[in-house]
Amino acid sequence: MNPRQFQQGPIRPPSEADSLLIRTTQGCPWNRCSFCTLFEGMNFSIRPVEDIQRDIWAAKAFYKDRVFTQCFLQDGDSFAMDTGDLLKVLHTLKQAFPELTQISSYGRAQTMSKKSPEEMKAICDAGLNMLYCGMESGAIEVLKKMKKGITPKTILRSAEYAKLAGMKMMTFVIMGLGGKELSEQHVSETAALLNQINPEEIRVLTLAVKPGTELDEMVQQGKFTPLSEVEMVAEQQALIRQLRGINSHYGNYHSINLLTELNGQLPNDQERFLATTERFLTMPPNTQQNFILGRRIHYYGKLDDMSNQLYVDTVERELAKLAHRSPEQLEHVFYQLRQRMI
Ligand SMILES: C[S@@+](CC[C@H](N)C(=O)[O-])C[C@H]1O[C@@H](n2cnc3c(N)ncnc32)[C@H](O)[C@@H]1O
Ligand code: SF4
Missing domain, CATH: 1.10.8 (Helicase, Ruva Protein; domain 3)
Known part of the structure; x- marks a missing residue:
């Protein structure tokens, strides 16, 4: 095989392990969330369209006859690109890899909400039909404390635009993100927002307080009291209990989650999820x-x-x-x- 002559970013969602990876941006345009170190030390930049197009053809040459049905656009937020440029990239992707049925990307709610519904529709029609959105919490206090730079209103608006455009939406929520101080709000307001959005998929993560982060500092200063492992499962049980009237897929894929069996379809699997959490909590x-x-x-x-x-x-x-x-x-x-x- 030829040496790889196209860029690869540092991360992708676990479910994109077999996907074609094309890098449109480097780093994260925000990079200020108190808990996140995923693009630490990287200056954000949008790659020139010509470079991305060159990468797409280099990937085509590298993988030869391999057929990809899924592509993930790296790094932190492809919606930060100018819409016209993003459309050019998507067009080239479809030319080079016509079998693609799903093209996805991380997308911050704040960036997406700056695109008009028409732009979102054009992006979806050009092939970018799934987005991974870090909602993290539906509670304004938690989002503020974590410096997420988004509000529940922006999350809702971006979700509405995405839905109108025909995009599938996968939302991340983080158990334990409110600490003991805001746990109740975190659960009830996250459930309320998810119930309003009814995303295609809810993906649960469990908080890791990374050393050297602002969140770590808050812990040292007694401003954030982390939940124990058992408390985070209890929090997730309360969240599941409050999810109503939605038919999202619900998943605990990341290995940081204790109960990886909490994967399935709402509302059918809701009782099974509650029974599984109860089984752990009563051990x-x-x-x-x-x-x-x-x-x-x-x-x-x-x-x-x-x-x-x-x-x-x-x-x-x-x-x-x-x-x-x-x-x-x-x-x-x-x-x-x-x-x-x-
Ligand atoms: C690579 S980030 C990209 C998300 C995208 N930039 C956004 O904010 O919409 C993917 C997800 O990893 C999760 N994550 C990041 N740091 C974490 C931590 N310390 N503990 C748990 N989850 C974390 C968050 O849910 C985040 O949305
Ligand atoms: S969670 Fe998303 S928006 Fe926040 S710093 Fe990490 S990559 Fe950027």
């Missing part, structure tokens, strides 16, 4: 600790994996090495393990 504390550590050190994928006694015993031995720690210190070990996962 004795030492069994919960065994499961959490086992998930974090990759012995378990789901709760049923605890039926393998060999795994349980192995994790128990690892847990015993931490036995001298208090429950708070053990929770801190989980907190640190999560930091490495995102």
Whole structure:
């Protein structure tokens, strides 16, 4: 194979593992969210259209006869591009890879809401038919505290434009993002906004407080009290319980989530999700600790994996090495393990 002669960005959603990756922007145009380090240290730039088009043809030459049905546009926000330029890129993509049925990108609500409904429609018609949007929370207080730079109103407006244009919308929400201080608002207002939007997909993430972030500073200063692993599952249970009248797909795909079995379709799977969270929440504390550590050190994928006694015993031995720690210190070990996962 020829050496790869086109750019690749640092990240993509886990579900785009087999997709063609084309880089339209570098970094994130905002880069100020208190919790996020994903594009840390990178200056944002929009790549020249000619460079992106050259990359598309270089990718075509590199992959030869490989057929792609999905493409993900990297990095943090392709909607930051001028609409005319984005349309040119999409046109070239379809020329080079005519089998593509889905083209997706991250899109900040703030950037999308600056496009007119007509522009969104033209973008969707040209092939960009799915977007990954970091909603994170429906609570204004949480969004402000996290410096997300968007409001529930902007999220709703961008979702309406996307829907009108015919785009599928995948929204990220982060469990634990309100800390103990704003947990109730975080859950109830996130559920209320999701109920209003009814996105095609809700994708759940679990908060990792990354060292050196503003959020980390807030934790040190006592302004943000992180939820424990068990509390974040309880928060997710409360969120699921408050989702009403929507038919979104609901997923816990990222390995940072404890209960990866919470994947399915609302409303059909809602009762199953509640039963699964309840099963975890009613386990004795030492069994919960065994499961959490086992998930974090990759012995378990789901709760049923605890039926393998060999795994349980192995994790128990690892847990015993931490036995001298208090429950708070053990929770801190989980907190640190999560930091490495995102
Ligand atoms: C690469 S970001 C791109 C999202 C896009 N820039 C936006 O804001 O709409 C993808 C998602 O990762 C999640 N994420 C980032 N940092 C995280 C952290 N420390 N803990 C949990 N989730 C995090 C957020 O949900 C974010 O929306
Ligand atoms: S969450 Fe999205 S908008 Fe916020 S800094 Fe990270 S990539 Fe940028």
